[in-house]
Amino acid sequence: MTFKDDLQSYDPDAVRAVEVIWAVFGVAAAVVFIVWLRRVRAIAERLTKAPHRHGRGWVVGSWFVPVIAFWYPKQIVDDVIAASDPRTPPHAEELPPLRLKVVTIWWATWIAGNVIEFADPGFFADQPSARDLLTQTLAITASSVLTVVCAVYAVRVIRLITDLQASRPQVAWWETADTRLG
Template identity: 45%
Template sequence: MGLASSVLIGVVTITTWATTWSDWYSYRTVERYGDDPDRLAEADLFSGSLGIISALALFAAAAVFIVWLWRVRWNAEMFCRGEHRFTRGWVMGSWICPVVNLWYPKQVVDDIVAASDPRTPPQTESLRDLPGTRLVWAWWLTWVVGLVSGNIVQRGVLGGANTVGDLRTNVILSTISALATSAAAVLAVQLIARIDDLQANRPWVPWWAVDQYQPPAR
């Protein structure tokens, strides 16, 4: 599932840049051929088609990623008794609940990483006090930048922009979103590999079956 998630995340990155290209194409078309209805209709067709493809790719990647995240969360609960900040249902719910989706998913992943790390004793009682990792921080910050800038383009006040000035702002934000999303995608692939590696290197013994634990040397 980790490999499938990584591949689909790569596909999403490609479709994101394709959508950004269509935004620039629409902007250039309005700028140069604002009075040509055929040119404008062609630009709208490109934009709409690529938008649908991008949405489908994002949905597929999100579904597979959440399934992978659910599985590694289950593994993490077996490795360590430490209390996660959220129940398992939030593995999915944290992504779809408005407002809290700006930080809940990061905390879900933080706890999974902490519980999966072989250096974390199985009898650790709470995970919230363990320090986060720079990889998770970098992944989440770039994702939020891409998410916010993308939402402004797609659903904000600029979503219906039709003047040259508004479209210019639209494509700049679209480019920022694509850059941030690409960075987040690279970091997400690294994060998936990191969590899979941590869990593969941790002894497959449930925390309740471990009497004494000697963490590996750093």
């Protein structure tokens, strides 16, 4: 039996139900991640005087603005890590450039998973053919695998930032002595 022969057993309602469940979990995870990112960004701003590349509004907005969403969120996470790193002095004038593998993998899998999922031309077809369904299945499978890898690395990024912030004295930079003056 081939995929084409089994097309009559395709249940679009069951597929749609799985898609809705996947989307609900995805939206919930995104909301939790963005709320967490806003909080750790606020902490990071207190730890060092060095400015971040993007204002506070971009912590949330950068995920929703087309084109900008491809790089601003990663830069925001990079800046939070740099500001949270105990090696960054409280009175630093700029954040050190960091290129961490864990962040790069997290971000690359996030972008790749989303691009693959929405790049399929049959994704919006009213009456999908067997070929469309096979292409969609392969795209959704690849996107799902990348999303799972992304989630694993997102947890690693969360743990990294949490550990960095926990390892630093929780004193605002303006309450610390500037050793350059003394």
